[in-house]
Amino acid sequence: MTTSDATILVLGLGNTLLTDEAVGVRVLEHLGTFPEDQTRNLRMLDGGTMGLTLLVEMEDADAMVIIDSAYLEAAPGTVEVFEGAEMDHFLRTRSRNAHDIGLDDLMDALRLREAVPEKRALIGVQPQDLSVGEALTEAVAAAVPEAAEAVTTLAERWKPI
Numbered sequence: 001m002t003t004s005d006a007t008i009l010v011l012g013l014g015n016t017l018l019t020d021e022a023v024g025v026r027v028l029e030h031l032g033t034f035p036e037d038q039t040r041n042l043r044m045l046d047g048g049t050m051g052l053t054l055l056v057e058m059e060d061a062d063a064m065v066i067i068d069s070a071y072l073e074a075a076p077g078t079v080e081v082f083e084g085a086e087m088d089h090f091l092r093t094r095s096r097n098a099h100d101i102g103l104d105d106l107m108d109a110l111r112l113r114e115a116v117p118e119k120r121a122l123i124g125v126q127p128q129d130l131s132v133g134e135a136l137t138e139a140v141a142a143a144v145p146e147a148a149e150a151v152t153t154l155a156e157r158w159k160p161i
Contacts, residue, residue, distance in 0.1 A: 007043040008119075008155050009061035013068040013103065015049050020076075020127035020140040023147070024067040027123070030148045038152050055109050063119035063158055065151050068103065069140075070124025077139035078126040079146045081154070087122045119158050123150050 010031065012024035028044050047054050047066075058064060070090075072080050082090045091104050110116045125147055128137040136144070 007041055008063040008065060008158065009057060010042045010044045010151055011047045011054065011064065011066045013047045013066060017132060017134065019129045019131055019133040020137055021069050021130050023069050023125045023127065023136060023140055023144065026136060026144050027067045027147045030144050031151060034152065042155060052105060052109065055106060058106060058110055059113060059115040061117050064117045065121045065123060065154055066103065067123045067147055069127040072124055072126040074126045076126050076128030076137060077143040079143050079150060080124050081121055081150050082124065083121040087120055090122065121154050123147050
């Protein structure tokens with residue numbers, strides 16, 4: 001199946017009870033406000049903190065975009081896109097916390113099952129605060145539209161000519 005016919009899995013990760021950790025989920029919510037012609041081939045899934053239970057969804061993806069908070073060593077609210085091998089390298093070489101290990105484990109499980117989509121990307125947003133709280137910080141909230149736009153830009157670029 002070509003990417004133009006297929007649905008791109010857009011997976012928003014994060015704990016909505018930990019301030020900026022929720023950014024992946026908040027970007028999905030923002031994408032829900034986009035016109036249908038910009039999101040028709042996107043299958044948006046709130047992955048929250050589901051961990052390995054997401055493996056089945058990810059295995060079936062022809063293409064995949066994951067949105068998550070990430071330590072980018074940048075100013076809070078910085079958005080960075082890691083695509084294909086760049087995504088793999090970033091996940092393997094950055095400092096990790098308990099949440100990050102779940103995403104690394106998912107990608108390794110996909111590799112073992114030979115199910116890693118060729119077209120894959122991680123959209124990382126630098127958090128400011130990961131303490132208990134239900135609202136994003138101002139800097140990270142301001143980055144949500146940029147991260148959402150990055151999703152639709154990838155989806156458009158991944159369409160075959």
